[in-house]
Amino acid sequence: MAFTVAIDGPAAAGKGTISKAVAARFGFAHLDTGLLYRAVGAKVGDGAEAIAAANSLSTDDLARDDLRTLAAGQAASKVAAIPEVRAALVEFQRRFARQDGGAVLDGRDIGTVICPEAEVKLFVTASAEVRARRRWLELGGEAADQPYEAVLAEVKERDDRDMNRADAPLRPATDALILDTSELSIDEAVARAVAAIEAARA
Ligand code: CDP
Numbered sequence: 001m002a003f004t005v006a007i008d009g010p011a012a013a014g015k016g017t018i019s020k021a022v023a024a025r026f027g028f029a030h031l032d033t034g035l036l037y038r039a040v041g042a043k044v045g046d047g048a049e050a051i052a053a054a055n056s057l058s059t060d061d062l063a064r065d066d067l068r069t070l071a072a073g074q075a076a077s078k079v080a081a082i083p084e085v086r087a088a089l090v091e092f093q094r095r096f097a098r099q100d101g102g103a104v105l106d107g108r109d110i111g112t113v114i115c116p117e118a119e120v121k122l123f124v125t126a127s128a129e130v131r132a133r134r135r136w137l138e139l140g141g142e143a144a145d146q147p148y149e150a151v152l153a154e155v156k157e158r159d160d161r162d163m164n165r166a167d168a169p170l171r172p173a174t175d176a177l178i179l180d181t182s183e184l185s186i187d188e189a190v191a192r193a194v195a196a197i198e199a200a201r202a
């Protein structure tokens with residue numbers, strides 16, 4: 001039976017961490033939809049055209065090892081503002097969401113556009129400063145190539161672009177549970193997501 005968990009929110013809010021934990025706990029398949037936009041952005045960097053790249057995306061494209069960089073995040077949010085790019089990726093995401101056995105998808109528009117009928121919708125957020133600090137620590141902290149301030153500027157620029165685009169802007173679905181993780185440990189954030197899913201399954 002299909003059961004969809006939609007997890008949206010801004011960069012480094014903890015969407016991926018929560019998604020992986022609930023997927024493991026409930027045996028759901030997990031799709032990090034940001035990877036689709038990162039892969040399109042990376043292909044455009046190779047000289048291809050964004051809409052064509054979105055229409056011909058393959059699993060090899062998703063396996064590139066350069067998709068997690070700050071630059072790839074910026075490239076992703078630029079191509080993600082192109083309606084034809086978004087349209088090219090809708091069907092794959094919807095099919096994934098409705099597979100037997102349940103699925104969790106994390107991104108920006110899962111609860112609003114891709115799966116408005118999702119059984120559970122979470123909007124995971126945290127202050128820009130907390131999120132930038134998490135991303136900076138992931139990049140190595142004091143040993144990172146970028147100072148914290150540069151990561152904060154990058155996070156804010158990307159959030160701004162994602163929230164203000166015309167097509168599928170980042171915003172909570174009206175029926176989403178808002179989960180602010182600014183002062184939550186990973187275990188606490190996961191526990192709240194698990195509780196919301198258990199309540200919906202009961
Ligand atoms: O997927 P998204 O960009 O929303 O964030 P993530 O990759 O799941 O998490 C960003 C970083 O924040 C990771 O290094 C997590 O370990 C850390 N973190 C978290 O996810 N949740 C907390 N409550 C605290 C830290």
Ligand code: CDP
Nearest residue numbers: 010011012033034037076077080107108109
């Ligand atoms: O991990 P993080 O939250 O930093 O970013 P991501 O989820 O990998 O997404 C990268 C970019 O792809 C975002 O800044 C959005 O512009 C775009 N995206 C989107 O528009 N819609 C989605 N469902 C997922 C990502």
